[in-house]
Amino acid sequence: MLQTVRLRGEPLDLDLTLNSGQVFRWRKVGGSWFGLIGRSAVEMRRAADTLEFRSNPGLPTDTVASFLTLDMSLEKMYESLPTDAATRNFVRSCRGLRIVRQDPWQCFLGYVVSSGMSIRAITAVLDLLASRTPAVKLDAMDLHPLPSPQELLTARRPRPGYLGAKWGYLKQLARSVLDSSVDFETLRRTRYEESHRRLVLGTPHANGIGPKVADCVLLFSLDKPEAFPIDRWVLRGLMKHYGWLVPDRVVEKNRNGAAGLSVRDYQEVSARARAYFGPHGGLLQEHMFEYMRSGRGLPQRAA
DNA sequence: GCCCAGGTGCGGC
DNA sequence: GCCGCACATGGG
Structure with missing residues (x-):
């Protein structure tokens, strides 16, 4: 079933939003973007003041709108920025790039893997990690969700030494999520400075998360719009x-x-x-x- | 082969 | 406490 989200004038550039290194596994095929929101496979396409999408299992329009933070006014956010020439130039050149609101666990997985790697390399690693989860079908596409914490804990290493120390960090993170020593909803409610401090100093609950990775997960999955990742x-x-x-x-x-x-x-x-x-x-x-x-x-x- | 990537943890001072 | 280095994957 084709569904639509009304944009009501909200700027939205899907190419910039989904291809700017916030998410790693969305792909553009024939004018549509294919990827996963949570465990649903989704196809999205920009139309005249709407966003059209299909999904399986089917998602409510609110969930897709939330993923693209369409509940926030981009123009108001732009107005809150400083007015120097460089800032104006950055905004002008990438207008319509929106911050996404990802599933926190999937976001953590991606950014623990990310450190010191290129976006292409990160994508290849995540695709490999996801390759063993059951496929979700959408049209003719087979999409594999990233493993849940439980699935990751029981996963075999793809080959000896794969990912080096990061492999252990991912397993530890999965355990910490399962026993709630890392609790996403608490981090979401807590103010930026405290959440950031907890993530960075939270060893061994969250090893592999330094200041940059912490800023990415706070910005892209935990509603911390002031977070400023510096790579x-x-x-x-x-x-x-x-x-x-x-x-x-x-x-x-x-x-x-x-x-x-x-x-x-x-x-x-x-x-x-x-x-x-x-x-x-x-x-x-x-x-x-x-x-x-x-x-x-x-x-x-x-x- | 070498360099570069959405950095981090660790062992040396 | 701060500094330098090894560490892996994959593309150019």
Whole structure:
């Protein structure tokens, strides 16, 4: 059954939203996006002021709208951002990129895997982890959900040493979710600073989660719109366009183009960025990430 | 083979 | 406490 979500003027660019490294396993086939929301297979397509979708098992329209945070006004979030030229440029170049609201467990899985990897590599690893769950069919597509905590605990390692230490972190995380020492709804209700601190210092309940991964799961699955994840691309963007937010010693360390932050440097740059960008800083961060990663703004070659 | 990726934990000072 | 390094996967 084809269903529709009315957008009522809300900007929505599915290509930017689903292909900007927030989610890893959505694929565009013939003008439609295919992926999973929770354990339902979903096909989505943008139409004139609506979003059309099919799903199996069938989802209510509210669930799809929630996944795309259509309950939040993008224009109001844009208005809350600072008005400097760089910020305006990032917003203009990626207008319609929305923050997603993912299932927390699946989001944690993805971002524990993500550290130090390319998006393509992350996708390949997640597809392998998902390859043994029962397929969910939609039209002619077979989609495999990521393993639940129970499924992950009983899963065999794909091959000896696969994922190194991360394999153990994933298993430990599954146990912590099952025994509630990591509780998503508590983290969702708790204010940003406290949730972030708990995740980063929460070893051994949540090993493999440093400040960057914590910011990603808080922003993409736990309703913390002020979270401002800083990876290599975003650090480059901050140094280039918001130099005053980055301490001199950090600029010095990254002078050769490499881009990494110690935990202490991360906390300092993060605090400055959150103070500057405000309650929806994460939205601007995603626009900056996409801009820097995609090479938008690099000098265009003459035709 | 080398370099780079949505970084992190660990052992050295 | 802070700093440097190994660590894996996969693509270019």
